[in-house]
Structure formats: C-alpha cells, structure tokens
Amino acid sequence: MTKSALQIARAAYQPKLPKALKGAVKVEEGAPTQSVADQEAIKALFPNTYGMPLIKFVEGGAMDYPAINVGVILSGGQAPGGHNVISGLFDGIKALNKKSRLFGFILGPGGLVDHNYKELTADIIDEYRNTGGFDIIGSGRTKLEKEDQFEKGLEIIKELGINALVIIGGDDSNTNACVLAEYYAAKKCGVQVIGCPKTIDGDLKNEMIETSFGFDTACKVYSEVIGNIQRDCNSSRKYWHFIKLMGRSASHIALECALQTQPNICIVSEEVEANNMSLDDVVTYIAQAVANRAAQGNNFGTVLIPEGLIEFIPAMKKLIAELNDLLAANKEFAMIKKSAQREWVISKLSEENAAIYASLPEGVARQLTLDRDPHGNVQVSLIETEKLLSDMVAVKLAQWKEEGKYVGKFAAQHHFFGYEGRCAAPSNYDADYCYALGYTASMLIANGKTGYMSSVRNTTAPAEEWIAGGVPITMMMNMERRHGEMKPVIQKALVKLDGAPFKAFAAKRDEWALETAYVYPGPIQYFGPTEVCDQPTKTLALEQSK
Ligand code: FBP
Numbered sequence: 001m002t003k004s005a006l007q008i009a010r011a012a013y014q015p016k017l018p019k020a021l022k023g024a025v026k027v028e029e030g031a032p033t034q035s036v037a038d039q040e041a042i043k044a045l046f047p048n049t050y051g052m053p054l055i056k057f058v059e060g061g062a063m064d065y066p067a068i069n070v071g072v073i074l075s076g077g078q079a080p081g082g083h084n085v086i087s088g089l090f091d092g093i094k095a096l097n098k099k100s101r102l103f104g105f106i107l108g109p110g111g112l113v114d115h116n117y118k119e120l121t122a123d124i125i126d127e128y129r130n131t132g133g134f135d136i137i138g139s140g141r142t143k144l145e146k147e148d149q150f151e152k153g154l155e156i157i158k159e160l161g162i163n164a165l166v167i168i169g170g171d172d173s174n175t176n177a178c179v180l181a182e183y184y185a186a187k188k189c190g191v192q193v194i195g196c197p198k199t200i201d202g203d204l205k206n207e208m209i210e211t212s213f214g215f216d217t218a219c220k221v222y223s224e225v226i227g228n229i230q231r232d233c234n235s236s237r238k239y240w241h242f243i244k245l246m247g248r249s250a251s252h253i254a255l256e257c258a259l260q261t262q263p264n265i266c267i268v269s270e271e272v273e274a275n276n277m278s279l280d281d282v283v284t285y286i287a288q289a290v291a292n293r294a295a296q297g298n299n300f301g302t303v304l305i306p307e308g309l310i311e312f313i314p315a316m317k318k319l320i321a322e323l324n325d326l327l328a329a330n331k332e333f334a335m336i337k338k339s340a341q342r343e344w345v346i347s348k349l350s351e352e353n354a355a356i357y358a359s360l361p362e363g364v365a366r367q368l369t370l371d372r373d374p375h376g377n378v379q380v381s382l383i384e385t386e387k388l389l390s391d392m393v394a395v396k397l398a399q400w401k402e403e404g405k406y407v408g409k410f411a412a413q414h415h416f417f418g419y420e421g422r423c424a425a426p427s428n429y430d431a432d433y434c435y436a437l438g439y440t441a442s443m444l445i446a447n448g449k450t451g452y453m454s455s456v457r458n459t460t461a462p463a464e465e466w467i468a469g470g471v472p473i474t475m476m477m478n479m480e481r482r483h484g485e486m487k488p489v490i491q492k493a494l495v496k497l498d499g500a501p502f503k504a505f506a507a508k509r510d511e512w513a514l515e516t517a518y519v520y521p522g523p524i525q526y527f528g529p530t531e532v533c534d535q536p537t538k539t540l541a542l543e544q545s546k
Contacts, residue, residue: 010130010425010526015084015435016463018456019059021092026061027447030054033471036206036491037478045488046474048185049178049451054208056469057443065446067099068163071117074139075108075169075176079200079214081426081434083128083136085168088435090125092442103160108140109167109176112153117160130431132217133423143374144176150183157191164192164445166438170199170212171490172377174453178473179488181451192450194441195473200422202252202539205493208455208471210544213437214422216429216537218246219253220524221421223260226302227520229415230261233300234516239413240290240393244305244386246418248377251306251495252539258505259538262517264301265289266509268502269312270495276314283392289513290393291400294408298516305389307380307418310364319353320378321481323368328484333369345369364388372483386414427524428534432463440468460536460544500542 032051035042043050070093074082086104093100102120105111118124118137128136144150157165167177174195181193197204197211200218205211222245229241243263247253251268258266265286272282286303293301310316326348327333336344342365346354357365367383390412400406426434433456441454452470459466476490495502511517525533535541 006425006526007131011126013130013431013526015088015130016432017436017439018466018468019464020057021436021439021443021468023059024061024063025057025059025443028056028058030056033475035474035477038488041479042474042477042488046178046182046451049182049472050474052451052472052474054469054471055444055447055449055452056467057440063096065096067097067101068093068445069101069103069161070442070445071103071105071112071157071160071162071165072120072137073105073109073112073165073167073169074134074137075167075173076139076141077170077199078134078139078422079198079212080132080217080422080424081213081430082134082168082198083131084426084431084434085196085198085213085438085441086120086136087125087129088438089166089442090120090438092439093445096442096446103162104137107138108142109144109173110140110142111137112144112156112165113142113149115152115156117156130426132425141374143172144180147183150180153180154184154189154191162191164194164450166194166196166441166445168196168198170201171204171492174204174473175477175489178451178477181473185450192445192448194444194449194470195453196437196441197453200253201247201250202256203248203250203492203494204490206476208457208475209453210457210459211433211537211540213430213434215252215256216433216540217424217427217524218421219256219260219537220427220521221424222253222417223257223521224523225417225420226257226261226263226304227518227522230263230302230518231520233302234518237298237300238409239300239411240390241302241413241415242305242386242390243302244307244384244416246307246381248380249308249311249492249494251308254304254306255495255501255505256537256539258304259501259542260519260521262508262512262519263304264293264513266304266505267306267309268495268505269306269309271497271502272309273312273314273317274497278315279313279392282309282313283389283396286389287393287396287400290397290410291406291408292514294406296514299408299410302518303389305386307383307385309385310383311378311380315356319349319356320368322349322353324372324378325484327369327372334371341369342366361388361391381416381418386416390414424524425526428526429459429536433459436463436466436468440470443468444470460541500545501539504538504542
C-alpha cells in the first residue's frame with residue numbers, strides 16, 4: 001500500500017496520556033448519580049445500571065490483572081480519531097496483561113449480531129495509529145435494541161470468551177450500549193459494556209463529557225475550506241456562498257466554524273427556534289444583510305447554515321413530527337407511486353401542516369419524506385437547505401429591487417461540507433483525546449465497570465493534567481418520542497443561547513455581517529509550534545474559560 005509522506009511521519013506520533021494513566025491506577029468513586037430528567041421512568045427501565053457513582057482514575061494500585069478478551073464496535077457516522085480510540089484500548093488491555101486480546105466487529109453493531117469479526121493484532125493496530133477513518137473494521141448504523149440481537153451477540157461473545165464490549169458511537173449508539181449493559185447485567189452474563197463519545201456533531205456532551213471526539217478535527221477541516229472560499233469571494237467579489245454544514249439537529253459545527261472564520265452570516269438553529277422565527281423571517285434576515293453590503297458596493301459574502309435548520313423552524317418542526325408519526329404508522333408509503341406521494345401526504349396531514357407542506361418547493365417536500373435513519377431521525381443531510389434559502393433570498397431581493405430598496409447584484413454558489421471532514425487525519429487534540437478515551441475504557445473494564453461511558457476531562461489544559469474516569473450512561477438519559485413511542489435516550493446537547501460560545505458570536509455578528517472581517521485558518525498543522533498545532537476548538541476554550 002502506498003502511503004503519503006504525512007501518513008508515514010504521523011504513524012510515529014505517540015499520543016499523550018493523562019498522568020494518572022501512565023502507570024497503575026486506582027478508582028476514586030464519586031457520589032451516586034441520577035438521570036438528567038424522567039428519573040423514575042429511567043430508574044425503572046435500568047434497575048441494574050441506574051444510580052452508579054462517577055468514577056475517576058488516580059495514580060496507584062497494582063498492574064496485576066488477569067488477561068481479558070474485549071470486543072470493539074464502531075457505530076454510526078465516521079469521526080476523526082476512531083482508530084486512536086481502538087489503539088488506546090489495545091495498548092491499555094495489553095498493559096494490563098500481555099495475553100489480553102481485542103476483537104473488532106465488522107461494519108458496526110450488525111457485525112456482533114451476524115458474528116462478523118476479526119482479531120485486531122499488533123500489526124493491524126500499528127497500520128492505523130493516528131489515521132482518520134473507521135476502515136480498520138468499518139462502521140454501520142444497525143440499531144442494537146432487540147432481545148434476539150442481544151442473544152445472537154451473546155453467542156459470539158461466549159464463543160470468543162469476550163469479557164467486555166466497547167461501543168464507540170454517538171448519543172443513539174451509546175443509548176443502545178446502555179440498554180445492552182442493562183440486559184447483560186440483568187441476565188448475569190458476565191459481559192461488561194462500555195461506551196465512548198464519538199460524533200463530529202459535538203452534541204454528545206455534558207458536565208462530564210467535555211466534547212465528543214472528531215468535532216475538533218472536522219470543524220478545523222471545514223473552517224480551512226470556508227476560509228479558502230472567503231478568500232476567493234473577497235478576491236472576485238461576485239458571489240454569495242451558501243454553505244451548509246453537517247451536524248444533524250445541533251448547530252455546534254456551524255457556530256464553531258463561524259468563530260474560526262468570521263463569516264458574514266451564520267444561522268444558529270437553536271436561536272431560530274427560541275425566537276419562533278418562520279422560514280420567511282430567516283430569509284428576510286439574510287436578504288437584509290445582503291442588501292446592506294450591496295449598499296456599500298459589496299455584492300459578495302458567506303452564509304453558514306446548520307444542516308438541521310429546517311427542523312428548528314417551529315412550524316416545520318410540527319410538520320416533521322407529524323410526518324414522523326405518519327410514516328412510522330404507514331409503512332406502505334414507500335410502495336405508493338412517487339408522483340402520487342405528495343397528494344397522499346397532503347390528504348393525511350392535519351389542515352395546518354398540510355398547508356405548510358403544500359407550500360414547500362417540491363424537492364424539499366420530497367426530501368422531508370425520505371426514509372428515516374434506523375434511529376428514527378430525518379436525514380437532514382439530504383435536505384438542500386442551502387439552495388432553498390438562496391432561492392428564497394433571490395426572490396425577496398428581486399422584489400426589493402422593484403420597490404427600490406435594493407441596488408445590488410446577487411449571484412449564489414452552494415456548498416455542503418460534511419463528508420470532507422469526517423475521516424480527516426485527527427488533529428493532535430483528537431489524536432490524544434481519542435487515545436486517552438480508549439485507554440480509559442480499558443481501565444473501566446479492568447475495574448469491573450459496565451454501563452459507563454469513558455470520560456476524559458480538563459482537556460484545554462496540557463494532556464498531563466487531563467482527568468480520566470467514567471460516567472454512568474443512565475445519568476445522561478431522558479425520555480423522548482422516537483418512531484411514535486416514548487423511549488429512554490441520551491439527551492442531545494444543543495447550542496445553549498446563554499453559553500459562552502454563542503454569546504461570543506452574538507457580540508460580533510453584526511460587525512461581521514457588514515464588514516469583510518474574514519479569518520483564514522488554513523489547514524490543520526500536525527508538527528510545529530504548539531499555538532498552531534495543539535489548540536482546542538474555540539467552543540471548548542470559551543466553555544472552559546467560564
Ligand atoms: P453520527 O451521529 O452517527 O456521528 O452522525 C454524524 C453525521 O455526519 C451527521 O452530521 C450527518 O447528518 C449524518 O452523520 C450523515 O449520515 P450518513 O453518514 O449515514 O450519510
């Protein structure tokens with residue numbers, strides 16, 4: 001296999017570990033925990049894994065552990081650093097006992113159910129250290145939720161003598177990890193389940209989980225490209241660029257990229273919802289900024305749009321909620337001829353939602369009825385919000401021109417950044433953070449824990465001072481409606497409008513809208529001065545500087 005010069009140099013990088021993990025560790029237990037909401041309901045559903053204490057690892061103890069066999073699963077969308085979680089886990093279980101073994105289940109949770117696995121040996125691990133992607137074993141979105149899946153999994157777990165499973169995933173996959181932990185604990189199967197917080201979306205975070213891995217690298221990649229586009233549009237001065245950014249419901253990626261690049265406009269879905277804005281309000285806001293710049297002779301600019309925006313416009317949110325229930329209850333929808341689907345949907349929706357649905361451009365309306373993902377989420381990455389908004393802005397500007405309120409030229413370019421950043425070589429931050437998360441998972445296993453998520457905190461400080469431990473997954477849960485039913489799920493962390501990152505953005509955005517205040521972050525640097533190579537995201541830095 002031919003390797004790039006960077007790949008070769010990067011293979012030699014030794015990720016940093018918190019001081020406490022460098023030798024033998026001791027467990028320090030905190031107070032018992034409870035779920036963030038719906039305590040009674042969650043406790044009843046997780047009698048064996050509810051209320052466990054927070055865990056912190058400190059130096060001390062003995063390194064005398066029996067050999068263990070561990071299974072690892074990568075679940076959901078790719079995020080930079082996954083390979084380092086696995087190499088940290090591998091090194092951790094080997095440090096505990098050289099005879100320990102690691103098995104990777106192929107293509108996500110489905111690999112466990114289908115008994116599709118491979119042993120991850122030292123040679124394989126060494127090929128993937130500090131690389132992006134999930135290709136070491138592949139990933140998938142199969143939802144592990146049914147008893148027969150758990151039982152099929154148990155067969156291969158027993159066959160391979162696996163003591164513990166590590167599930168590397170986002171909020172939905174870690175919810176499933178917890179359900180599985182509870183199931184195996186209730187049946188006294190002797191199988192531990194540990195989760196690791198993955199997702200570029202940045203929406204799996206709380207007091208104990210500072211950030212999900214991959215967010216740092218992905219945002220840096222998108223910011224590099226946004227910066228390049230800004231320099232291009234500031235050079236030719238003829239286009240408005242509408243840039244949609246991945247991130248599902250939450251706007252963390254868009255907000256972080258805005259803090260890094262200072263675009264003219266960044267829409268934050270959570271604010272749109274809080275201010276009860278309609279689609280027309282959002283369009284008017286953008287069009288006004290375009291008109292204000294045009295009045296100064298600047299017919300160019302950048303607009304960042306979070307991919308989940310459409311779900312946060314209150315009227316659209318109601319429509320999507322009704323569509324979710326409608327489609328879940330009418331599986332035959334997929335069999336209806338494409339040309340008849342629109343009419344069918346309109347005939348079934350409530351009057352209010354039918355009117356909104358009918359008013360949408362045909363393409364966007366169709367995109368709202370596409371298959372949900374296995375977790376019941378609308379696949380927002382498939383909805384072309386960037387085009388919808390720029391078309392509507394063009395119409396509004398044309399109208400203002402007629403009324404003599406606008407005197408510019410408006411030409412738009414569209415971009416969608418998501419896949420470009422999900423498999424990038426992890427930044428130093430993600431390389432270190434992921435390795436530490438994997439290593440911590442091995443210590444949770446060695447100490448007999450199950451139903452915990454690996455946690456590494458204080459990550460804006462030097463890695464030596466990072467705090468490693470575990471958080472009971474039930475602590476992060478609440479009840480939410482999914483596929484038409486109430487289910488226990490990890491609460492999604494959306495952008496907080498009273499949080500430091502949003503406030504920092506809000507304080508500057510009017511200036512950025514009018515001026516050309518672009519910042520050009522350039523590509524991720526892996527070698528060089530620490531202020532260039534080792535900076536965390538602005539989101540994390542602002543959140544930690546409270
Ligand atoms: P996860 O929650 O699985 O980490 O998803 C990340 C993500 O990249 C989202 O930002 C995006 O909406 C989605 O995956 C796209 O899914 P797919 O890879 O199936 O196209």
